[in-house]
Amino acid sequence: MRSLKNLDIEKSIESKKLVYEESWSDKFDAVGRYFIFSILIFYSFLVFKEIKPSPNNSLDYFVLSSLLTFCLYSSYCKFTEKNLKEIKFYIHKEEAKRRILEYGKKYKYRISKISSNLIFFNEPINGFSGWGEEKTTVIFFQDQSIFYTVIQNGRKTNAPVLISQHFIRKDFKKILNQKKFDLNPKKSYFDRFFNDPIN
Known part of the structure; x- marks a missing residue:
């Protein structure tokens, strides 16, 4: 996971951008x-x-x-990549957090930094997770919305996240706005591109 030294939660939410000491x-x-x-x-x-x-x-x-x-x-x-995208919801904040955490557990993200207003979802970029290459979804919680972004950490360079940020947005919007919370099996990138119905 990329180091987000001294991440300021309040300033990040206020500015809708990750605020931390960049190395x-x-x-x-x-x-x-x-x-x-x-x-x-x-x-x-x-x-x-x-x-x-x-x-x-x-x-x-x-x-x-x-x-x-x-x-x-x-x-x-x-x-x-440091800009935070907003998703609004109309359920209680704790229920939104519970749904997000269940999503992370079901799809086997390494969950860290759990607090009242912040969660990190980490997953290996490739099968060689020992190399320390991870993609991290940073999620901030407010009363009626979440703010999130997806960043990558590699051995040599921190490449931008090109596609998965759009998929995670679709997943979050769906689970936060469901009347009855239900997690479906996670689809591969191929299935998402060619078999997902257009909303």
Whole structure:
């Protein structure tokens, strides 16, 4: 789990952004990622200019467009990873906390930092959990809403979370707004992309 030294719960909720003492390695990691993405975006635009429009170049356009989209989206995710997303609910705060905790236990998250207003859900990024690579969902509780974000901690770099933040939002919204609390089996990413009904 990434170190969130001196995390200020009240200021984080008030500003809707994680407020903590960021280490120099975290700052260096973020600057390094922005630098790499900037170079890739810059050279993608340069190559776009050199490609002459023709049916034979459609694959080149597709590859460059995909690379450019990935770099822009990854930069956005990295830039906003400390921003807290809000989900409102109309049940009692303790009931909301109970539901969130049951969700975490059922799906085998390593739950830590349990307090009246804060919970961490941790899960390994890959099967080699001994490497210390984890994805952490930070959840703050208020009377009628939760604030959360998802961050990653890796051995070498703290990559932005690209997809799972959207799935966790959908799960939280569902369980916090159910009249009758019921946990369904957790689906794989493939199932969520192709078999989930659109709400």
